[in-house]
Amino acid sequence: MSLYGVMAEFGGAEALLAAAREAHESGYGDIEAYSPFPIEGLPEATGFRRNWIPAIVLAGGLAGGIGGYLMQWYSAVLSYPINSGGKPPHSWPEFIPVTFELTVLVAAIAGVVGMLALNGLPRLYHPVFNVREFDLASRNRFFLCLRHADAQCARDFLRGLEPLGIWDVPV
Amino acid sequence: MADVAAPLRRWSYASVSDKIADIVLARRASWPWVVAFLISMIGTVAFVGAIGWLFLRGIGIWGVNIPTAWGFAIANFVWWIGIGHAGTFISAILLLLRQTWRTSINRFAEAMTLFAAGIAGIFPILHLGRPWFFYWLVPYPNVMELWPQWRSALVWDIFAISTYLIVSLLFWYIGLVPDLATLRDRAGTRARQVVYGLLALGWRGEARHWARFETVYLLLAGLATPLVVSVHSVVSLDFAIAIVPGYHSTVFPPYFVAGALFSGFAMVLTLAIPLRHFFRLHDFITDRHLENAAKILLACGWIVAYGYFIETFTAFYSGDEFEIAMVKDRLLGFYGPVYWTVLACNIVVPQILWWRAARRSAWTLLAVSLVVNLGMWLERVMIVVQSMHHDFMPSAWGNFIPTVWDWITFFGSIAFFAFLFLLFVRALPAISIFEMRELVLEEKKS
Numbered sequence: 056m057s058l059y060g061v062m063a064e065f066g067g068a069e070a071l072l073a074a075a076r077e078a079h080e081s082g083y084g085d086i087e088a089y090s091p092f093p094i095e096g097l098p099e100a101t102g103f104r105r106n107w108i109p110a111i112v113l114a115g116g117l118a119g120g121i122g123g124y125l126m127q128w129y130s131a132v133l134s135y136p137i138n139s140g141g142k143p144p145h146s147w148p149e150f151i152p153v154t155f156e157l158t159v160l161v162a163a164i165a166g167v168v169g170m171l172a173l174n175g176l177p178r179l180y181h182p183v184f185n186v187r188e189f190d191l192a193s194r195n196r197f198f199l200c201l202r203h204a205d206a207q208c209a210r211d212f213l214r215g216l217e218p219l220g221i222w223d224v225p226v
Numbered sequence: 227m228a229d230v231a232a233p234l235r236r237w238s239y240a241s242v243s244d245k246i247a248d249i250v251l252a253r254r255a256s257w258p259w260v261v262a263f264l265i266s267m268i269g270t271v272a273f274v275g276a277i278g279w280l281f282l283r284g285i286g287i288w289g290v291n292i293p294t295a296w297g298f299a300i301a302n303f304v305w306w307i308g309i310g311h312a313g314t315f316i317s318a319i320l321l322l323l324r325q326t327w328r329t330s331i332n333r334f335a336e337a338m339t340l341f342a343a344g345i346a347g348i349f350p351i352l353h354l355g356r357p358w359f360f361y362w363l364v365p366y367p368n369v370m371e372l373w374p375q376w377r378s379a380l381v382w383d384i385f386a387i388s389t390y391l392i393v394s395l396l397f398w399y400i401g402l403v404p405d406l407a408t409l410r411d412r413a414g415t416r417a418r419q420v421v422y423g424l425l426a427l428g429w430r431g432e433a434r435h436w437a438r439f440e441t442v443y444l445l446l447a448g449l450a451t452p453l454v455v456s457v458h459s460v461v462s463l464d465f466a467i468a469i470v471p472g473y474h475s476t477v478f479p480p481y482f483v484a485g486a487l488f489s490g491f492a493m494v495l496t497l498a499i500p501l502r503h504f505f506r507l508h509d510f511i512t513d514r515h516l517e518n519a520a521k522i523l524l525a526c527g528w529i530v531a532y533g534y535f536i537e538t539f540t541a542f543y544s545g546d547e548f549e550i551a552m553v554k555d556r557l558l559g560f561y562g563p564v565y566w567t568v569l570a571c572n573i574v575v576p577q578i579l580w581w582r583a584a585r586r587s588a589w590t591l592l593a594v595s596l597v598v599n600l601g602m603w604l605e606r607v608m609i610v611v612q613s614m615h616h617d618f619m620p621s622a623w624g625n626f627i628p629t630v631w632d633w634i635t636f637f638g639s640i641a642f643f644a645f646l647f648l649l650f651v652r653a654l655p656a657i658s659i660f661e662m663r664e665l666v667l668e669e670k671k672s
Binding site for chain 2: 068075087088089090091092093094097098100101103106108109112116126127130131134135137139140142146149150152153155156157159160162163164166167169170171173174176177178179180181183184189190191192193194195
């Protein structure tokens, strides 16, 4: 039976953080840590380096704002110029509200879609769900999963961290 | 804010998760909920019926006329969209200011925002003479080769409202995803596992996922923050851009935003107090939460009072005879009693909140919040209707008298709001579970 990885269960956020750091220092390259709430420092301890979300949101905002303004300019100046109250066709102060709204809208949508895409969600099936105890990962338990390592070595290593339990995660 | 989280000392990750999740999963519907749900459902049916009759017969079934072409529909729109603002204020601005006490009230306040803004969005469409053409306000490729008029406040309005709705929905749903995963993992029946499982998108709480989640949540808060100010400013421009006396005023954007927060926080109290009473959430929604909301209510009330004062002052200071005539009519004319009721509800009654005992009494706060809700609705009616009924030419003056259909549509919209909210508290966690776990951790550390 091929394994997705070896998983250990912990009772607290501090224990998981310490375990993740130790695994990282011991040379385990592919570490996944699961917790019922975000824990400061944990992503870095599992080797998380570059967070692309701010760049994606910025790109979305720029696209929405610039695109929105150009749309109004094109329609009011080139495609369908009409005289409204004697204002010039390119009456930019009145293009601001829609430009602003589209900046916010596209930035927000880009951020959410980007977050889901980078996280690989939605993904309804995942091997870690095969571990029965993993149901508690969304309640009060904390899990560390070591991947792409020799299973026996990983089990021995995890046992040294004094977890509440150790499981093999089938693929 | 330590004393807000203090009751949490009794709670653990497990018990706080179970308590909130079990309101949805395990608790049987209580009879007050069933009664309230049935009443709101009847009201919702009436709302849908009134809209159906409107679509069949046209807006002549309402009391609107010329000169008063804008009646209850627009007043309801302004009122409902304003109520949403407090939810965004709580979830976005208080998050950025790191006010952790907001954690236990942000989820249902966001739901309130979503439902209120959604209902608000219905009304401008209802009041169109030809509602089936409402999408003409949106730029889309069309065979008429027409574009929306970008210099029109009404076009700004549809962009502001739809952006607000979509961003509020994203913010609310993304915040819900980890809690939906909790419900999925805890659900007892297959059907619930499937439904919550689909909604949770397969969330499993991996550290890198949390990192991206937290970043996008914070950035959405940052993006929603200017919306608190901008949405009702744009709504107020629907009026301020016009030359009608009573509409044409530069104080309108801040005055509308303050009124929005005022009515919104009143609605937060109206919802929070019964919610915590019936579901026994006193450890999560503490007296301190209610007191903080009451203080914001009091502060917003004074900004609104300033708005009333400066509007009247500016009318006389301008020397414009149409403005002065409009203000005199507002104080003493056909709709005079509405104006004085507005002052009583929005300025006089909230002053009781200066007393600590009043701020600490949930039932006093509930009563005040209901009075403010009423006062703010009357204010919106006053601005919309009274200004129009008395503009420049005496020959063009006329009164708007609401018909039974106006009232059914208004009360029906309240029933629909209650219907959605009652469904929400039974189907989704009304308090953010994962953020409560973070508070439990902080409380343990301290």
